Amino acid sequence: MGNILIFAETQKGRVPKSSLIAIQAGKDAASKLGGDVLVAVLGADTADAASEAAGYGAAKVLAVNDVALENYLADAYAATLEQLVQANDVTLLAATATAVGKDLLPRVAARLGVGMASDVVSFHDDGTLQRPMYAGNTTATVTLADTIKVVSVRSTAFDAAQPGDQSVVEQVSVSLDADATKMQFVEFNETKSDRPNLTEASIVVSGGRGLKSGENFTTYLEPLVNELNAAMGASRAAVDAGFVPNDLQVGQTGKVVAPELYIAVGISGAIQHLAGMKDSKVIVAVNKDPDAPIFNVADYGLIADLFKAVPELTEAVKKAKE
Amino acid sequence: MKVLVTVKRVPDPETTIRVKSDGSGIETDNIKYVINPFDEIALEEALRIKEKMGSGEVVLVSIGDSVVTEQLRTGLAMGADRAILVGCDQDLDSLAVARILAKIVEDESPQLVLMGKQAIDDDANQAGQMLAALLGWPQATFASEVVLSDDQQAVKVTREVDGGLETIGFALPGIITSDLRLNEPRYASLPGIMKARKKEIKEIVATDLGVDIAPRLMINSLEPPTQKEAGKKVETVEELIGLLHDEAKVL
């Protein structure tokens, strides 16, 4: 077994929790398969992020600084990672299946001419991996046949790495040809929110079509979200209808969350939604239809009109805190 | 402008998927098959581009055994001009799909390839990115808006990413994969269905393309998800709060 390379994202000079999860997944894989864990940090100025990444006990941090890497772009980042894989005897390349991880890793895999497994939830001693398919209706045990294996890991399946021994930071330069710099970054419209991050929060309150409007999200759901210091999520139907921004969508094709407490309000529980939240520790559903499929996965189901129940719930939480 | 749209045949998202008792696959009896929903969105975008430009060609390609003709006919009925069926009866991973598609792109030289961001059966979310890598083309995955330049030489794509919307740009040719909110696909009209019968579906055989399609990602077995015990149903907020506090201890 060669080395394990973890791609760490950077956000405003910091390493996000999602990437600490990838580092932990790398350590898990190393304990089963052997090899050293290396962490790659890419950007135009990675000094801060690289020294942060060095605090988690990896064997080495590879820092690549290049103006072409200022903003994440699939072509330049994939070409860079390919070179890091080739130069460091890497046999496992992994990152978390975030929007960036999903966009980037398949491109690296194809450049390397190897197959890839997405959304891996566990590594086994015999080299097999597990990953969900069919909107979480099955878990598949899979094998990657190539010597170099590329995997994205599901953030809910691993803990974040804990601080550990300080790693060496090695500055690496790469050469990026014209084919690797065709894409241009134009702009990023960030969804502004003071609330906890959806994929990191310990409580998530999600709303569905049952809320009927964006105003109702504000009037009915937000007070509960705030009272619980929770993150807000939504079903696809609520996002499609424009009630809330797209990055709140939980599900097969949205975000996957597994908080301590997930409260689904006015959500029917389509399989595509369940795929993104059914591993939550405790699930509460508020729905007026006693036959709604969400009740099949809910630990506690409140059969009620949400417009009456949610304000009561908010009040009760407030009281409980006093 | 010529746009290539990839179409995968997948189980209808409304059908319940069950794993066979021996774990060798899923039960396929009584399953209805459709065009992968993301591919339908990709096709709709291609049709809109052609309509807006007033000229161009939309070519479908699907890889699979002869039954995928059904999905190609549906796509032709929606308005695509012609289709290519790459016959293949073995299971393919996304790399093999991308390698086959790279060959088709070489032959067809489209300026744009529109694909789905993910096939809802394998949930891989890989083929578009892999095809872009093999061709050395730029890629815009998870697209929620596509704006072509007036001269049709470049594109700006807004992408659904974590924490907001990102816009990137590049000169064509390139690959775009669709997210759910790119558009609302049209239904095939009756005249569309009639016309589709006469449209060409060119058949080629995957093994004739001279590419290595042996799967690198092998599925050993499938397991059904672990079943959760039925939860408790309550009718008042008071009862719920009590349970969350005393039993679940989350409040």
Ligand SMILES: Cc1cc2nc3c(=O)[nH]c(=O)nc-3n(C[C@H](O)[C@H](O)[C@H](O)COP(=O)(O)OP(=O)(O)OC[C@H]3O[C@@H](n4cnc5c(N)ncnc54)[C@H](O)[C@@H]3O)c2cc1C
């Ligand atoms: C390819 C594909 C991918 C998809 N990906 C996702 C995904 O990632 N995430 C996702 O969520 N969905 C996804 N979907 C959509 C999914 O199939 C469902 O359509 C969607 O989840 C339904 O959203 P909903 O539960 O909010 O709406 P509905 O199914 O309309 O349910 C609304 C619920 O609100 C309840 N309700 C209404 N009024 C009240 C009231 N006053 N009080 C209490 N309850 C009330 C109703 O009883 C009902 O159960 C996908 C679909 C496809 C085809």
Ligand SMILES: Nc1ncnc2c1ncn2[C@@H]1O[C@H](COP(=O)(O)O)[C@@H](O)[C@H]1O
């Ligand atoms: N057999 C196939 N035939 C045609 N297109 C495919 C096939 N498999 C995958 N694709 C395309 O690649 C996209 C991503 O697939 P995947 O990588 O399997 O999630 C799909 O949305 C399709 O557009």
